[in-house]
Each structure stands twice: as C-alpha cells, then as structure tokens.
Amino acid sequence: MNDSHSSNNHSQRPSHEDSSDSRLVEAHSQLAKNKEEPSEGFSSLPIVIVFLFCGFGFWAGVYLTRNAGGFSANTFDLDAPRLVADSGPKVFEADLAKGEKLFIQQCAACHQANGLGVPGAFPPLAGSPWPLGNDERIIKIVLAGLAGEIEVKGAKYVGNMPNIGAGLNDAQVANIVSYVRSAWGNNAEAVTDVKVKDIRKAIGGRGQYSPKEILDAHPLETK
Amino acid sequence: MSQDYSSRGSVSRIDASISVPVRTFIFSSLLWLLVASVLSLIVALKLQVPSFLGECPWFTYGRIETLQRNAFIYGWASNALFALNLWIMSSLARFELKSSWLPVLGGIVWNLTLTYGLIQVLLGQLNGFALLEMPKEVAPAMVVAFLFAALWPAVAFARRPTGNVFVSQWYIIGATFVFPVITVVAQLMLLWCPTLGVMQALVHSWFYQNLILLWLGGSALSAVYYFVAKESGRTISAYYLATVGFWTLFLFASWTGPATLLGGPIPVWLQSVGVVAALLMLVPTVITAVNIFGTLAPRNGIAQAWNNTTLRFVLVGAISFTLSALLNIVFSTRSLNALVRFTPFGQAQEHLAIYSFVSMVIFGAAYYILPRLTGSFWPSAKLVHLHFWSCAAGSLLFVVAGLTQGWAAHGRTDFAVSALPGLLAASLLLVGHFAFALNALGMLAADKAPSNRRSY
Numbered sequence: 111m112n113d114s115h116s117s118n119n120h121s122q123r124p125s126h127e128d129s130s131d132s133r134l135v136e137a138h139s140q141l142a143k144n145k146e147e148p149s150e151g152f153s154s155l156p157i158v159i160v161f162l163f164c165g166f167g168f169w170a171g172v173y174l175t176r177n178a179g180g181f182s183a184n185t186f187d188l189d190a191p192r193l194v195a196d197s198g199p200k201v202f203e204a205d206l207a208k209g210e211k212l213f214i215q216q217c218a219a220c221h222q223a224n225g226l227g228v229p230g231a232f233p234p235l236a237g238s239p240w241p242l243g244n245d246e247r248i249i250k251i252v253l254a255g256l257a258g259e260i261e262v263k264g265a266k267y268v269g270n271m272p273n274i275g276a277g278l279n280d281a282q283v284a285n286i287v288s289y290v291r292s293a294w295g296n297n298a299e300a301v302t303d304v305k306v307k308d309i310r311k312a313i314g315g316r317g318q319y320s321p322k323e324i325l326d327a328h329p330l331e332t333k
Numbered sequence: 334m335s336q337d338y339s340s341r342g343s344v345s346r347i348d349a350s351i352s353v354p355v356r357t358f359i360f361s362s363l364l365w366l367l368v369a370s371v372l373s374l375i376v377a378l379k380l381q382v383p384s385f386l387g388e389c390p391w392f393t394y395g396r397i398e399t400l401q402r403n404a405f406i407y408g409w410a411s412n413a414l415f416a417l418n419l420w421i422m423s424s425l426a427r428f429e430l431k432s433s434w435l436p437v438l439g440g441i442v443w444n445l446t447l448t449y450g451l452i453q454v455l456l457g458q459l460n461g462f463a464l465l466e467m468p469k470e471v472a473p474a475m476v477v478a479f480l481f482a483a484l485w486p487a488v489a490f491a492r493r494p495t496g497n498v499f500v501s502q503w504y505i506i507g508a509t510f511v512f513p514v515i516t517v518v519a520q521l522m523l524l525w526c527p528t529l530g531v532m533q534a535l536v537h538s539w540f541y542q543n544l545i546l547l548w549l550g551g552s553a554l555s556a557v558y559y560f561v562a563k564e565s566g567r568t569i570s571a572y573y574l575a576t577v578g579f580w581t582l583f584l585f586a587s588w589t590g591p592a593t594l595l596g597g598p599i600p601v602w603l604q605s606v607g608v609v610a611a612l613l614m615l616v617p618t619v620i621t622a623v624n625i626f627g628t629l630a631p632r633n634g635i636a637q638a639w640n641n642t643t644l645r646f647v648l649v650g651a652i653s654f655t656l657s658a659l660l661n662i663v664f665s666t667r668s669l670n671a672l673v674r675f676t677p678f679g680q681a682q683e684h685l686a687i688y689s690f691v692s693m694v695i696f697g698a699a700y701y702i703l704p705r706l707t708g709s710f711w712p713s714a715k716l717v718h719l720h721f722w723s724c725a726a727g728s729l730l731f732v733v734a735g736l737t738q739g740w741a742a743h744g745r746t747d748f749a750v751s752a753l754p755g756l757l758a759a760s761l762l763l764v765g766h767f768a769f770a771l772n773a774l775g776m777l778a779a780d781k782a783p784s785n786r787r788s789y
Binding site for chain 1: 424425427495496497498499500562563568569572573574575576598599600601602605606608609612613615616619620667
C-alpha cells in the first residue's frame, strides 16, 4: 500500500468496468456447474470434507442424546437427574401397605402373617430383637439368608432361611423391612432403598450368613 | 500527494444510477461512525475514571454504552451495508435503479428514526434488551425504512439478465431477508406483546445472533467474496463449496442463540441444541476460509493483496472473521464457556466480529466503491495509511483489552489498570476513523453532481 492510488489496478481509471462483473459471474457459474477445478491442488478436499461433515453429524446426534435431558421442557440443568438421585434418602418414603403385602407373599409362609413364626421351626419376628435396632442386620439377613443355630426369645432354632431379598428390588426390600420393624408392636425406624442398595453392593453375591458372623458384625442391642 | 484530477475517470451507467442513494448511505454512515467513535472513547474513559461526566444522568455509563452500540450497529454498519449491498448487487446483476429517490427516502427515514430513538435512550427511555433498547415505536418505522432502503438488491437480483449467480448475491439476499424478519418477530415478542419469562431470553438471543452473524456478517461476507474475486482477478478456489458454506451458515447461525445462554434457566435440550449449532458453525467457517485464503494463498497472492488498499482491509476482515468464528466455536463448549461467561472476554469476541471483521471489510469496500462512484481519487494516501494502521492496531488492542479486563474480573489485577488498553484502543480507532472520514468526505464533496457525468 506504499501508494494506495496506483497500486490498485483499476485506479488509473477509477471507473467501474461493466464487463468485468459479467465475466466474474460467468466464470463462477461455470465453476459451480462443472464442480471441478483441475488447476488447484484440492482434489482430495471434497472427500475429506464430506467425511468431516458426516463425523460432525454423528457427533451432534450423540451429543444431543447424551445432553438433552430427555428433551423435556422441565429439565433446566444437566446435573438435575443426578442431584435428584443423590437426594434419595429425603425423597424415599417407606410404604408400609406395600410392605405388608410383600411380607405376606415373601415371608409369611415361614414366619406367619402374625409374625409369631412356628415354634421349633421358624423363629418369630414379633417381639424378636433381631429386626430391631441396627437395620443392617435384618437387611443383610433378608438379602443373603441365615443358616445355623440361633436363639430367639429364649427358644433355640436350627433353621435355614434362603436369600429372599436377592429376588427383590431395593425399594421392595426396604418396604418389607420397614413393615417388619413397625408391625406387631415392633417399634424401629423405617429404612430406605438407598441403604438397601448400599448394603447389597457392599456384601456382593455371597452365601448365607452364619449366626456368629452376623452377630459379630451387628450384635443384638437387646436380648 | 499531488493528484491530477484531469485523469479522473468516468462513472459507469450502473454506478450513476445508484450514485445518490449510495452516497446518502455512505455519508450517513460516516457521521454515525464519528459519533460512535467519540462515544466509545467516553465509555472507555468512564471505565478508567468512573466519575468522568458522572454528574449528568445523560452521560451515565448505561445510556452512553447503549447509545454507542446502537449508533455503531444501526448507524454506521447498517447504513454502510445498505450502500455495499446495493452497489455490489447492482454491479453483479447489471441493474440500473430507476427510482433512486425511494432508497434515499428509506435512508432518511431510517436515520431520522434512529436519531429519535437514540435521543429517547439518552433521556432514559431504555428497554432491557441489547440492541432493542430504543422505544418500541421506533421499531416499526425502522422496518419500513429498511424495506425502502435495502430491498433494492432483491429487486436487482430478481431482474438479473442471466440465470448466473455469484455467491455474493446469495449472501446479500439472505442478509436482506433476515433483518426484517428477526426485527419484526423480536419486537412483537419482546416489546409489543411480551412473551413470558424464559421465552424472552430465548427470542432475544435468537434475534441478537441473527443480527450480528447474518445481517452484519452475511452482508460483509458477500463483500469479502466479491472483492477477493474481483481484485485478485482469480476465481474463488473450491468454489463449489461456497453454496454449502452459505446454506450451513444461515442454517446454523440462527440456532446458536441458546449457546449464549448456557447455564441459564432455559430447558437443557435447547442449550444443547445451541451448543451443537455453535460447533457446527465450523462447517461454514472452514468453507469460507478454504474459499478466501485458498484463492489468495497461491502464487504470492497474499503479498499482492497486502499491496492493494481494498484487499488489505478485506484480508484483515476475513482473518478476523475466521478467528472470531473459531473463538466462538471453542468457547461455546460447556466447560470452556463456564470460564468466560459474563466476562469482558465476550465483548472482545464480539468486537472481533463486528469491528475487526465487518467494519474493516466495509472500509476496504469503500476504498473501492467511492472512487468509481465519484470518478475521483482518494485525496490523501497518508490518511489511508493512518486509517489502516490505527484501526488495525486499535482493534487488536480492543481484543487485548477484553482479555485483560476478563483477567481482572477474576480478581487477578486492578480493574482500572486493566481498562487502559481499551482507552488506548478507543483513541486509536477515533484517530483512524477521522482520517477515513476526512478522506471520504473530501471525495464526496469534490464531486457534487455525479449524474451529470455519465459515460455511455
């Protein structure tokens, strides 16, 4: 730009040549029609670009499915679903009616609907110290089962309880256990599905507990 | 610089037919440019010395800054783009404007309405939406004025003699249709019958992105394509991609709005769509870069462009476009966006788009168009140099200023010190703009009766 007047090709005669614009349009229309530009070294460009664009389209689809919050008009924060799950303990309310129904289906065959068990065969749950106090004990028994000699309300039992809870989900186990802990005059706090979930994860796929093992971990609070 | 005015060239028929409206637009844009530059110096001073002009409510930061932005975009850039679009389209479509008083009327109404609106802003009648701050009765008048002033390129396009089309023409048509649509919709949904809550933010971000990327950006890109092809005398490299570039730009740009609202209270899927659209802007960005730099790069073309006044400005503009688009893409990703959100970095980025890109391209185009329109030369080459260097340095500094202020906003450095580059930048731009205006006004004044000197 040492001389802004004459460096410009056209500035010797700064008029606007009409024909050059026509040529410009003409030449480019030809280019657009032929879609080939032999003189330039960009022959591999179209393929690269097509692949690039396909990659982009794919990425966009994946990104949207992962980050669209289910396309819900009420999701305002990507972290929202996780936050709701984390705040589970506050949200989960043990449903004692469901708990009772499940107890009848899953446990009553042995422990009886009134929770008194069958003397000499199945220990009672009503008035037993086992379901009360620390809730981990009963949750573990329901999840993994119990086999060996135990003493409940002064009577000895040598029985074998299968791992009933393995076939139930966390909320179902929580509902049954909460029911057992509050029925027939039992009086202990309800448990949550998160607690069940954590314990299930902690004990893994194990066999039945022996009475010693479970009592060492969670001694009975009352006799 | 002694100039032999006897060698003054003749003005073509087409140029003569659009001479009066183009001059009107350029003249108004020059005045607004000076107003906006002075205002931006005041804004920069206020960041430095907050008490400066602090007594008078008229000169509070909020009003002055609003005034500056509106004067710059609606006064300077839009007027200048009316001129550019009309001139480029008429040249390409071989169009002779019969009733040139219509666009002139449109231009006058546009500028009067804008003046009225800005005075209202000065008096404190502001809306809370950026670039829609002027009172709501201004909008309908501006849309009507726009149709009168800016619709002629579409007429020219419709009447083109052959079916052949150059990419610049698409960009002009696209930009011309975007402006009235977004303005009408945004005005209706934000000012006349306001939608509720979150919708407002969405509509506004949509309006804003369209205005900057498509009306300003699209128009300026048309000039970039035109002058690169015209002044280098080369055909656009990989030209078949230009169509894809055009369509993808217009498709994705309108969707990038929600990406500017990341983390805001809008449904998360819309934010993600915005992010995707912002990242897909890579497609038109890469294509324009391949088109423009691919054309100029071979056979020493960059050096030639550098020695050509018009192309030098256009080249800086094209580089800034690519840069600002890339920054926009990178900082639309969620994690990086969280770093720069609400900081002056955004201003730096926007400055790169509307100043270093759009305005530099307009300058370059003006250096080409005005001599052909008036049949005379630029009065002073020194002023052209001064213009280029102070504007180039000023806009670089402005970007630096955004970065230093962003850094200061993180509490790293003293804010007043960090605003210093901004002050320097505003002063440099003011000097550059005066140099440009002096030259251009001298040219417009030297040639008073254009239409008498037609050459056939």
